Amino acid sequence: MSVFERYLTLWVALCIVAGIALGHALPGLFHAVGSAEIARVNLPVAVLIWLMVIPMLLRIDFASLRHVGRHWRGIGVTLFINWAVKPFSMAALAWLFVGTLFRPSLPADQIDSYIAGLIILAAAPCTAMVFVWSNLTRGEPHFTLSQVALNDTIMVVAFAPIVGLLLGLSAITVPWGTLVLSVGLYIVIPVLIAQALRRSLLASGGPAALGRVLGRLGPVSLAALLATLVLLFGF
Numbered sequence: 001m002s003v004f005e006r007y008l009t010l011w012v013a014l015c016i017v018a019g020i021a022l023g024h025a026l027p028g029l030f031h032a033v034g035s036a037e038i039a040r041v042n043l044p045v046a047v048l049i050w051l052m053v054i055p056m057l058l059r060i061d062f063a064s065l066r067h068v069g070r071h072w073r074g075i076g077v078t079l080f081i082n083w084a085v086k087p088f089s090m091a092a093l094a095w096l097f098v099g100t101l102f103r104p105s106l107p108a109d110q111i112d113s114y115i116a117g118l119i120i121l122a123a124a125p126c127t128a129m130v131f132v133w134s135n136l137t138r139g140e141p142h143f144t145l146s147q148v149a150l151n152d153t154i155m156v157v158a159f160a161p162i163v164g165l166l167l168g169l170s171a172i173t174v175p176w177g178t179l180v181l182s183v184g185l186y187i188v189i190p191v192l193i194a195q196a197l198r199r200s201l202l203a204s205g206g207p208a209a210l211g212r213v214l215g216r217l218g219p220v221s222l223a224a225l226l227a228t229l230v231l232l233f234g235f
Contacts, residue, residue, distance in 0.1 A: 054221075059214065061149065075143075082125045088166070116167060
């Protein structure tokens with residue numbers, strides 16, 4: 001692990017502070033970047049997210065879906081927690097803490113936005129980070145690949161309906177066009193790009209070529225993550 005990766009928490013904290021400071025110092029610039037959107041989906045942030053997640057999605061082999069049956073117990077637990085427990089428990093925590101306990105301390109006109117943000121964040125499993133956790137715990141690689149591929153496939157069709165349901169229960173209105181476009185921009189397009197690039201690399205140079213590209217794109221992914229934080233906290 002490089003020094004940069006080892007102290008990633010520090011860089012994240014610094015980018016949050018930098019984003020807040022730059023947002024106050026250059027409000028016009030961040031307003032212009034924030035206004036570059038379609039159906040309330042910010043395009044600069046979408047591009048940065050592509051740069052952040054595509055290197056991680058390159059690791060996913062959807063052919064591993066054929067091995068799902070070998071790990072049906074673990075897969076079953078994963079699916080139950082990811083899609084039947086986590087989105088709804090996180091929404092309940094958002095309603096409890098943001099909507100009730102901390103409501104007097106928060107800006108009244110932003111409470112719904114905070115709740116919506118927590119619901120949207122919790123509805124999608126962070127499948128890319130599963131590779132990191134699996135490596136740290138010396139997990140079973142075939143199980144990791146199988147459950148990541150399956151969860152990414154489910155996310156394409158389940159994310160928008162679950163978010164729409166929970167936002168509706170919260171009496172928060174987010175246009176369905178925004179939800180569908182978000183799924184397309186943040187999930188479908190990066191997955192298609194990553195899989196096309198993966199197949200091309202494996203066909204031309206095999207696993208070695210894929211490994212070289214992953215090594216080169218690693219810093220790009222981290223830089224995009226930090227730039228995204230600066231933008232989000234600058235808005």
